[in-house]
Amino acid sequence: MTADQALVFLAGITGGALRVGVPFLFVSLGECLTEKSGRINLGLEGVLVFSAMAAFGASWLSGSAWVGVLAAALCGGLLATLHGLLCSLPRVNDVATGIALMLLGMGLAFYFGKPLIQPQAPQLPAIALGEWSSSPAVRAALQVNALVPLGLLLALLLAWVFANTRIGLVLRMVGDSAAAARALGYPVAGVRIAATAVGGMIAGLGGASLTLFYPGSWNEGISSGQGLIAVALVIFARWSPLRCVAAALLFGGAGAMGPALQSIGIGWGYHLFNTLPYVLTLVILVLTCRPGAVIAGSPGELSAR
Amino acid sequence: MRSTLEDILLPVAAVLAALLLFGLFVLLGGLNPLDVWLLLFKGAFGDSYSWQNTLQRAAPLMLTALCVAIPARAGLVVIGGEGALVLGGLATAAIAQAFPASLALSAPLTGSVLACGAAAVAGALWVMLAGWLRQYRGINETISSLLLAYVAIGLFKHLVEGPLRDPSSLNKPSTYALSEGLRIGGMAGTDVHWGLAIGVLACLAAEFWLRLTPSGFAVRVVGGNTRAAQLVGLPASRLVLLACALGGAAAGVAGGVEVAAVHNSANAALIAGYGYASILVAFMARHSPLAVIPVAILFGGFGAAGSLLQRRLGMPDASVLVLQGMAFVLILASEALRGRRWAWRAAPARAAQAAASPLVQGQP
Numbered sequence: 001m002t003a004d005q006a007l008v009f010l011a012g013i014t015g016g017a018l019r020v021g022v023p024f025l026f027v028s029l030g031e032c033l034t035e036k037s038g039r040i041n042l043g044l045e046g047v048l049v050f051s052a053m054a055a056f057g058a059s060w061l062s063g064s065a066w067v068g069v070l071a072a073a074l075c076g077g078l079l080a081t082l083h084g085l086l087c088s089l090p091r092v093n094d095v096a097t098g099i100a101l102m103l104l105g106m107g108l109a110f111y112f113g114k115p116l117i118q119p120q121a122p123q124l125p126a127i128a129l130g131e132w133s134s135s136p137a138v139r140a141a142l143q144v145n146a147l148v149p150l151g152l153l154l155a156l157l158l159a160w161v162f163a164n165t166r167i168g169l170v171l172r173m174v175g176d177s178a179a180a181a182r183a184l185g186y187p188v189a190g191v192r193i194a195a196t197a198v199g200g201m202i203a204g205l206g207g208a209s210l211t212l213f214y215p216g217s218w219n220e221g222i223s224s225g226q227g228l229i230a231v232a233l234v235i236f237a238r239w240s241p242l243r244c245v246a247a248a249l250l251f252g253g254a255g256a257m258g259p260a261l262q263s264i265g266i267g268w269g270y271h272l273f274n275t276l277p278y279v280l281t282l283v284i285l286v287l288t289c290r291p292g293a294v295i296a297g298s299p300g301e302l303s304a305r
Numbered sequence: 306m307r308s309t310l311e312d313i314l315l316p317v318a319a320v321l322a323a324l325l326l327f328g329l330f331v332l333l334g335g336l337n338p339l340d341v342w343l344l345l346f347k348g349a350f351g352d353s354y355s356w357q358n359t360l361q362r363a364a365p366l367m368l369t370a371l372c373v374a375i376p377a378r379a380g381l382v383v384i385g386g387e388g389a390l391v392l393g394g395l396a397t398a399a400i401a402q403a404f405p406a407s408l409a410l411s412a413p414l415t416g417s418v419l420a421c422g423a424a425a426v427a428g429a430l431w432v433m434l435a436g437w438l439r440q441y442r443g444i445n446e447t448i449s450s451l452l453l454a455y456v457a458i459g460l461f462k463h464l465v466e467g468p469l470r471d472p473s474s475l476n477k478p479s480t481y482a483l484s485e486g487l488r489i490g491g492m493a494g495t496d497v498h499w500g501l502a503i504g505v506l507a508c509l510a511a512e513f514w515l516r517l518t519p520s521g522f523a524v525r526v527v528g529g530n531t532r533a534a535q536l537v538g539l540p541a542s543r544l545v546l547l548a549c550a551l552g553g554a555a556a557g558v559a560g561g562v563e564v565a566a567v568h569n570s571a572n573a574a575l576i577a578g579y580g581y582a583s584i585l586v587a588f589m590a591r592h593s594p595l596a597v598i599p600v601a602i603l604f605g606g607f608g609a610a611g612s613l614l615q616r617r618l619g620m621p622d623a624s625v626l627v628l629q630g631m632a633f634v635l636i637l638a639s640e641a642l643r644g645r646r647w648a649w650r651a652a653p654a655r656a657a658q659a660a661a662s663p664l665v666q667g668q669p
Binding site (some may be wrong): 042082086089090091092093095096097099100101103104105106107108109110111113114224225228229231232235269270271272274275278279281282285286289290291292293 | 382384438440441442443444445447448449451452453455456459460462463466467581584585588621622623624625626627628629630631633634636637638640641643
């Protein structure tokens with residue numbers, strides 16, 4: 001590897017981390033919010049695929065990528081609301097419902113997305129971070145999604161809301177002890193439905209970033225488990241929005257490994273390198289989880305089961 | 306008695322409701338729901354051709370559904386059957402490649418048993434990994450099994466497009482085709498291959514094992530209450546691993562049979578989503594291996610009807626996925642109706658229970 005190649009490779013990883021990591025960021029923030037209220041939404045994988053399709057479709061029909069972003073948030077919120085409502089029924093388990101929603105979201109996305117595989121939709125503007133370099137490859141690699149600043153702001157906002165506001169306190173109480181919340185007169189189911197719905201809207205933004213920036217087109221394999229990885233990331237990030245940012249970037253970097261190696265001409269094991277994010281997730285789960293022990297920072301209602 | 310009736314009626318009602326909802330869904334899309342329902346029935350169970358198609362799809366569904374149902378009886382929610390399936394298919398193809406063609410002709414049964422055995426071992430090990438991670442590392446098996454499925458698919462693609470690839474497969478990378486002796490043929494001159502018999506037998510055997518053997522009973526005790534199981538001295542972790550191994554073996558065989566009976570080599574066509582559809586099958590069967598048989602035939606039928614909907618009405622091939630998703634959601638939601646009829650008798654007890662523990666949640 002020459003110095004030039006190394007630079008291109010590094011830029012590919014860094015830019016890739018920022019590109020590939022954005023859906024991870026939004027979905028893990030959405031899941032973080034949901035889990036803080038004491039519920040797990042595995043259906044965010046379905047939300048991610050469905051909102052990715054919705055974003056692309058809306059952007060294509062309206063001619064504006066931002067309409068697509070809005071549609072993604074809306075559709076993600078709707079699907080997640082369904083999860084929230086279903087889980088509030090007696091004897092309905094949130095993990096099973098999440099799996100059902102994963103399948104339903106994918107089915108709906110593939111159904112409505114059929115005519116969207118061919119066309120090109122207007123894309124989100126890019127923020128150029130590579131202007132300092134004279135190498136066109138580096139410049140191209142460091143084109144960053146316009147949703148990145150929004151994601152970082154959201155992470156800060158969520159961290160602040162959790163720590164410093166009344167809403168955040170109620171949310172955390174519902175997640176830590178439903179009995180305590182109920183005793184103080186807060187509507188536990190209502191708070192959880194609201195948290196799940198907003199979590200779905202945030203995750204929907206991740207879908208928009210998939211189809212409206214990178215890879216920037218709609219196809220049925222667009223997510224392939226990224227929503228689920230993001231759910232696992234929340235455990236790694238120990239339910240802190242700020243650590244979600246770091247985790248998402250790390251995973252983005254791992255996900256960018258395959259394409260980055262390909263860009264410098266190493267084609268061997270392309271599919272193997274593409275499994276890196278999944279393997280890394282498993283490794284990180286092995287490092288963070290302990291049998292029979294509760295992870296620090298875990299909402300009480302989650303570990304009570 | 307009553308609860309058994311409920312076990313059957315609630316899911317059936319949920320599927321009927323899903324069909325109704327699906328009708329409404331296609332109506333909004335400008336199609337006549339009556340046409341759609343009729344075609345769904347015709348494509349699934351209308352004539353002998355569609356029955357053959359249905360049963361052909363039911364076979365892998367039964368086997369992969371066991372990969373959800375058996376671990377579920379031990380208290381695990383494993384949803385990575387797709388991974389065990391593709392690795393099983395890959396193992397079969399690899400064994401077939403290593404197995405000399407002359408031997409395959411002289412001893413085809415040995416070859417077939419060996420090929421399916423390899424598939425079972427591959428699937429069993431893969432799902433056991435998820436079980437091991439849960440028991441010894443405390444990792445949520447739902448997440449890890451699905452992540453492992455993606456890893457398995459990556460591994461599968463790597464090997465099929467690389468080391469195991471038949472150079473003559475240009476557009477569609479495949480392994481070498483199985484030699485004649487190793488292929489699994491149709492039963493009694495139909496297109497329905499022996500995989501269906503294997504699937505039905507596996508379901509019956511699993512039901513028998515869970516109901517009538519000590520180890521099967523022990524697994525159910527672990528699934529019901531791990532603490533109690535440990536108190537009476539049951540090796541919970543080993544039983545969980547056993548349940549994972551049996552489920553994984555079933556899903557692995559599903560992949561092996563698909564390769565040996567349908568595709569003739571391992572290629573991307575093997576990744577057809579049976580692993581996901583089977584989650585729904587197992588949940589609708591309430592994780593009873595016996596009930597998996599009819600449910601797998603029903604959803605195999607919907608799958609078979611999908612292509613008819615596509616041809617006749619121009620509906621997207623994902624229509625069936627939408628129907629499946631709706632059915633899944635409604636089946637889970639129907640749990641809330643359980644016990645409603647005599648709710649007045651249990652009401653005070655339930656209220657007391659709800660006050661004691663705010664999270665009243667049953668098994669999935």
